[in-house]
Amino acid sequence: MVMFALNLVPLACLLSSLLVGAIPVAESQLSKTCTKPGIRKEWRTLSNQEKASFIKAVHCLETLPHSQSIFADGSQPDVPPVRNDTNAYDDFVYAHLDGVNRNHFTGVFLGWHRWFLHTFENTLQTKCGYKGSLPYWDWSRDVANIPASPLFISSATTGFGTFNDNASENFTVTDGAFGATVRAYPTPHRVGRHFRPQPFEEQIFPFAFDKPEKLATSAFTPEEVHFIITNFVGNYTDFQAYMDGVRAEGMHNAAHLMMDGDMSNIGHSPNDPIFFLHHANLDRIWAAWQSHDPANRLAVGGGRTQVLQDYDEFPAGAPPFIEASEQLRFSGLTTEPLLGEVLQTKGKLLCYEYA
């Protein structure tokens, strides 16, 4: 069940520059300084109690009401209408779904997801009493055997559930903390997840994969992670492009597509809470690259327009080129900082680091 490509067309959408409804960042937030950063830890290093408290907070989010401020901002033509019979978790999925074209394969990719993850973490903390920070999943530690990763266990209090290999069941996850969870978008369904070691065998983009037989795990080995952090000095565009990969076979897409089901859909992938741990790891790698060299620290790049037909030329978006003054858009989910305001994880708006 591969739906990754369905939401990708039409691709060259410039409407995001014409949007209304941006929520400015409050002055009070800008004057904050970061003295006690939250520590984001790798999932397997958490105690069972810490794991359970994160999962409990996500379940709490699923019981909170849907926000009336969520709206489709017009940049994504085929987005489903906002539903009122939904919850606060579904609002995150909607905001992601509504931003597919502007936030993927464009220069705001990592900055947008950084603020999205922060909003998720902050909501768990402020609305659900969560005391910890957002955990991350370092997939490079599991390349030898992904299904045996300590994340994918059937415990209802500390596990994300195992993979389902049954296509006739839509790969529905039946165990773990989210086995019975129904998500609203794009239509009500239970979360699906299936281990697909060679996800590039099927063409899902408007171009053929370069190495269709490539193992997903080969894109995110410890060597690959080391390589991306220590290369592309001063060149954000090439750094981001490498994360998505030559012909989109890089670590970002490889891990998404390898899990099939919800995670393999570029729009509604946040339906699976694994999304947040996967993207926290990408954010961690970006932060490590940023601190690797002074020339990386505030580097931005890529373009505003997603054009997958010209992926080889513009893997990080076509012009106009992205600058730090680019406004991030969140479809009513949260405040909307400029890209330049989320470049530092320990700055005026953000205050966290990775263990």
Ligand SMILES: [Cu+2]
């Ligand atoms: Cu995304």
